[in-house]
Amino acid sequence: MPKLTPADVPEVKLDSAAAAIETSLSRAQRRGLFEKPGMVVFAIVELTSKSYTGHAEGEDKDPQVKVRVTSCEVARSDEDAAALADAKRAMWRGRQIDGTLDEVGEGPQRPDAALLDVTRSKPTEDELKAHKRRLEDKRRAEYVR
Structure with missing residues (x-):
């Protein structure tokens, strides 16, 4: 891997593999993105x-890195979309405070806190495991019949 000087800032390109995004979109979201140009989904x-x-x-070419979306979850409710939009705004305010944007503003230092109310209403890992066990038990019971 080439070493970068402190002044080098690689350009970031998005890899064309978008399977993680596609599989996280609902059918209605996919259709909406196609049928309604300008539609926004939060993920x-x-x-x-x-x-x-x-x-x-000695070559005058900027360094470049290609990134791929390897995991994606898309908001499927207005509540989830609003929480992600709040978190995005909080992170943007953080970049302003850190000086990575021109303007300076105030904002929380913990943008993930914006999601706490929404994540409390979502299933826990234990609830997901219990759900999967129930489905598996149901499949086994139907297979035995």
């Missing part, structure tokens, strides 16, 4: 770097 995505283009000594 939490996980990006993973997959490849890079280094730059040779």
